Amino acid sequence: MSATSIDHSPSHAAGEHGHHDNYLVAKKGISSWIWTVDHKRLGIMYLAAVILFFIVGGLAAVAVRTELMNPTKDFMDANAYNRMFTLHGAVMVFLVIIPSIPASLGNFVLPLMLGAKDVAFPKLNLASFWIYVLGAAFFIATLVMGGVDTGWTFYTPYSIKTGSSATTALLGAFILGFSSIFTGINFLVTIHKMRAPGLTWDRLPLFVWAIYATALMQVLATPVLAITLGLLVLERTVHIGIFDPVYGGDPVLFQHFFWFYSHPAVYIMIVPGFGMISELITVHSRKGIFGYKPIAVSSVAIAFIGFLVWGHHLFVSSQSALAGAIFSFLTFAVAVPTAIKVFSWIATLYRGSIEYNTPMVYALAFLFCFSIGGLTGLFLGTLSVDVHLTDTYFVIAHFHYVMMGGTVIAFIGGVHHWWHKFTGKNYNEKIGVIAAIIVFIGFNVTFFTQFIFGSQGMPRRYWSYLEQYHTGHMISTYGSYILAVGLFLALFNLLASLRNKGVAPERWRGVSLEWETATPPIEHNFESIPIVTAGPYDFPEVRAARTGNGH
Amino acid sequence: MxxxxxxxxxxxxxxxxxxxxxxxxxxxxxxxxxxxxxxxxxxxxxxxxxxxxxxxRRRKQGETTSDIHxxxxxxxxxxxxxxxxxxxxxxxxxxxxxxxxxPPANTLNINVTAQQWAWSFTYPNGGNDSILVVPVGKPVKLTMSSVDVLHSFFVPAFRAKRDVVPGRYTVLWFQSDKLGEYDVLCTEYCGTSHSLMMSKVKVVSQEEYDAHLKGLTGCQDGQSLAECGGVAFKRNGCNSCHSVDGSKLVGPSLKGVYGTEQPITGGPAVIADEQYIRESVMNPMAKIVAGYPAAMPAYAGRINEEQMGALVEYIRSIK
Missing domain, CATH: 1.10.287.90 (Helix Hairpins)
Incomplete structure (x- = not known):
């Protein structure tokens, strides 16, 4: 073993032979799950919740796409459609993408990667999960109360005037923010204080660096969302006159407040995806990362500059031309470290040993989709071009290429990557790869089309549309069906593996600490505290090249 | 250039x-x-x-890679x-x-009023229309305001877009050198019928523009009062919420409504006579027909008495 001084091969440390049981069976009964403070169990609970809400948000997306099959009404009226796209957006952002990689995969893997027994504040971690459930319950309550029709952005003054159950949804998002803040604090302290001996900052897996940058943003930005949503609730209930022009407020101020959180939130969503991709590409091509420091530091740089670009959502909102120019400039500034990351990942493949397993296919799909997402961002950052493209389907396509083609694909790749660590089971590799390819095709058919009819002028959030956009919408809708088939196939493939008996052999041979513990890990992660003597990507194949005894 | x-x-x-x-x-x-x-x-x-x-690509398990950082x-x-x-x-x-x-100094100035879910354009002579008609080859400056929520004025063919914000003016200018008819779309989500909030911009010759302007402020020769009211009905965007064929849009259909009894939210029923129709246009919040949202903006100060009279005559004529 390269990274530690102890010798655990996963199979020999498997729970049934050792004197410590694995975390799944160490404690029994439903209440041992409800009150668990084990980061691994909480990670699994988050994972189940995120997948559940991903299905809810995904079905809403399919409903939206189906309604858009033809220019006029297909099966929903305008009111139902407006509630459906709001549901899709709000569920995907607040209940799926924000917690996806950090709270589910991060919770499970982060302490393992650090060689720690748990996160710094296990009870706070438990509280985060149940606060998340409470926030989600508010979202579900809005459905029962007839839905919300404001869009996930809650722009004023429409969100003040609408009679739909917006207050409940706002309170839900407010509550979810606390879950996010608590998780962020927990991870920051854990990374600072609980690294194993020898695990210096420059030996941290890049996933940890990404989670660190994300946690910083969660802690610093989310309170602004809480304040903004709180003010909006007050405006709706007692008319304090901050956003509503009828009472002397300024509706554009809401947009500034909202994006002051929600633009960093874009990076809260994508930066963990960056971390995930760094793990997938290195492990499955048996190479050290190309440019460890630039990738690690650029995560933090993006987190910082990400706070200063919110105004690029407001180029046509009546914001001043000077502010527009500054925000455009800063937006390009954040594009550079992002480009450096993508170049570095591609360069990592050079002289590697690339295995085409499911996680790696997702990682390569990420590089393709995220590159398109990043490059199309250049159109939107350019002031005069954005005037034409903003609030059209070009923007929809752009952020789906980043959020879905980026984060969600990285997340699904990560779930496959660590599925064996979570469960001790191996899914069917062939079906996994086929599902990944179907997802890749379906995704691109759905969203690439939207760049075209978006550039042609098709506005977003339209229930009906002009005839000239019909063909594009039709292709996009068929694409969404392909995408849905691929995603369900991937899910069934993972779930089917749970029926296998016993612990399957481990296949990836990673060398960061999460691979050093038993599979599934024992309750307290490690039999003894590991000592780290090498970097996270110091694979035997790389060491052989260094010492020259490979041939 | x-x-x-x-x-x-x-x-x-x-x-x-x-x-x-x-x-x-x-x-x-x-x-x-x-x-x-x-x-x-x-x-x-x-x-x-x-x-x-x-x-x-991996050819064999454990093959040596490379130590590049x-x-x-x-x-x-x-x-x-x-x-x-x-x-x-x-x-x-x-x-x-x-x-x-x-915008350059010598623009033609037109005011734009956005409301859920219609555009209204007010020309220099005080005339109103639901479509925008501009002369070819002349810079046009739109001063835009909203009576309710955010909207956004977008003409894809002009590559021009600007949000319309309640409580302040926003300005957009353009010049078209090409005769034709182009789509106007609302690109800031504004509620139920956001996707129906469309209009047209017609780029016409100076002569056509002048003639159009003349026709906006009153009834034209040879037009019956009901016909004149029908034109005003479309120009003021009434048809985006009220049908004349009995189908239910955001507001009640006006087919056969004249002279009938209408249930009122939180009040006694009223007969839809001339007085009620006038009140419902000028100050619609006064008596909302039961089962419909209080969504209509007030038209007091935005249409003159001649147009009001024509509108009443038109509504009387829809049977």
Whole structure:
């Protein structure tokens, strides 16, 4: 073993032979799950919740796409459609993408990667999960109360005037923010204080660096969302006159407040995806990362500059031309470290040993989709071009290429990557790869089309549309069906593996600490505290090249 | 002026719609500049990836890879080059943006009022219309306001867009040198019928524009009062919420409504007579028909008595 001084091969440390049981069976009964403070169990609970809400948000997306099959009404009226796209957006952002990689995969893997027994504040971690459930319950309550029709952005003054159950949804998002803040604090302290001996900052897996940058943003930005949503609730209930022009407020101020959180939130969503991709590409091509420091530091740089670009959502909102120019400039500034990351990942493949397993296919799909997402961002950052493209389907396509083609694909790749660590089971590799390819095709058919009819002028959030956009919408809708088939196939493939008996052999041979513990890990992660003597990507194949005894 | 890739007034391309304003050419030039540079870099990146994917695919388990941690020269190159290119995009985009925000001195000024879910255009002579008619080859400045929520005025063919914000004016200017009819779309989500909040901008000759203006302020010769009211009904956007064929839109249909009894939210029923119709236009919040949202803006001060009289006559005539 390269990274530690102890010798655990996963199979020999498997729970049934050792004197410590694995975390799944160490404690029994439903209440041992409800009150668990084990980061691994909480990670699994988050994972189940995120997948559940991903299905809810995904079905809403399919409903939206189906309604858009033809220019006029297909099966929903305008009111139902407006509630459906709001549901899709709000569920995907607040209940799926924000917690996806950090709270589910991060919770499970982060302490393992650090060689720690748990996160710094296990009870706070438990509280985060149940606060998340409470926030989600508010979202579900809005459905029962007839839905919300404001869009996930809650722009004023429409969100003040609408009679739909917006207050409940706002309170839900407010509550979810606390879950996010608590998780962020927990991870920051854990990374600072609980690294194993020898695990210096420059030996941290890049996933940890990404989670660190994300946690910083969660802690610093989310309170602004809480304040903004709180003010909006007050405006709706007692008319304090901050956003509503009828009472002397300024509706554009809401947009500034909202994006002051929600633009960093874009990076809260994508930066963990960056971390995930760094793990997938290195492990499955048996190479050290190309440019460890630039990738690690650029995560933090993006987190910082990400706070200063919110105004690029407001180029046509009546914001001043000077502010527009500054925000455009800063937006390009954040594009550079992002480009450096993508170049570095591609360069990592050079002289590697690339295995085409499911996680790696997702990682390569990420590089393709995220590159398109990043490059199309250049159109939107350019002031005069954005005037034409903003609030059209070009923007929809752009952020789906980043959020879905980026984060969600990285997340699904990560779930496959660590599925064996979570469960001790191996899914069917062939079906996994086929599902990944179907997802890749379906995704691109759905969203690439939207760049075209978006550039042609098709506005977003339209229930009906002009005839000239019909063909594009039709292709996009068929694409969404392909995408849905691929995603369900991937899910069934993972779930089917749970029926296998016993612990399957481990296949990836990673060398960061999460691979050093038993599979599934024992309750307290490690039999003894590991000592780290090498970097996270110091694979035997790389060491052989260094010492020259490979041939 | 920069050299346009596409001449003004050019037809739609695969990516962009028909171009019919003076700054469409600049916009399209920059759009395609970014497009081709992005496409070039995308092909280089994906080409490198595809090459590595084939060349370095795993042939046998445990094969030796390579101990590479970086390459300073390469990393400096791929940091500096994108920075320079992005700098060019920034400068060109900023210059084009300033052009769209700086109207010339001699503009024709038209006021735009946005409401859920209709556009209303007020011309220099006080006339109102639900479509925008402008003379060809003349700079036009729109001063826009909203009576309710956010809207956004978007003409894809002009590459022009600006939010319309309640409580303040926003300004958008353009000049079209190409006769024709172009779509006006609302691009800021504004509630139930957001996607129906469309209009047209007609670019016509100066003579046609003058004639159109004359026809806006009152009834024309040879027109019955009901016909005149029907025109006012469309020009003021009434038809976006009230049908005349009995189908239910946001507001009640006006078919056969005259003289009937209407249930009122929180009050006694009323007969829909001339007085009630007038009140419902000028001050609609006074008595809302039961089962419908209190969504209609007040028209007091926005239409004159002649038009009001014609509207009443028109509603009487819908049977």
């Amino acid at each position: 920069k050299t346009p890739l596409l001449a003004d007034g050019s037809a739609a391309t695969f990516w962009l719609p028909e171009a019919a304003s003076t700054f469409a050419a600049d916009h399209d030039y920059l759009y395609y500049l970014i497009f081709w540079i992005s496409t070039f870099f995308f092909i280089v990146m994906m080409g490198a990836m595809a090459y590595f994917m084939v060349k370095y 970086g390459n300073t020269k390469l990393e400096i190159a791929w940091s500096v080059l994108p920075t320079l290119i992005l700098g060019v995009f920034f400068v060109l985009g900023f210059r084009g943006f300033i052009d769209t925000l700086t």
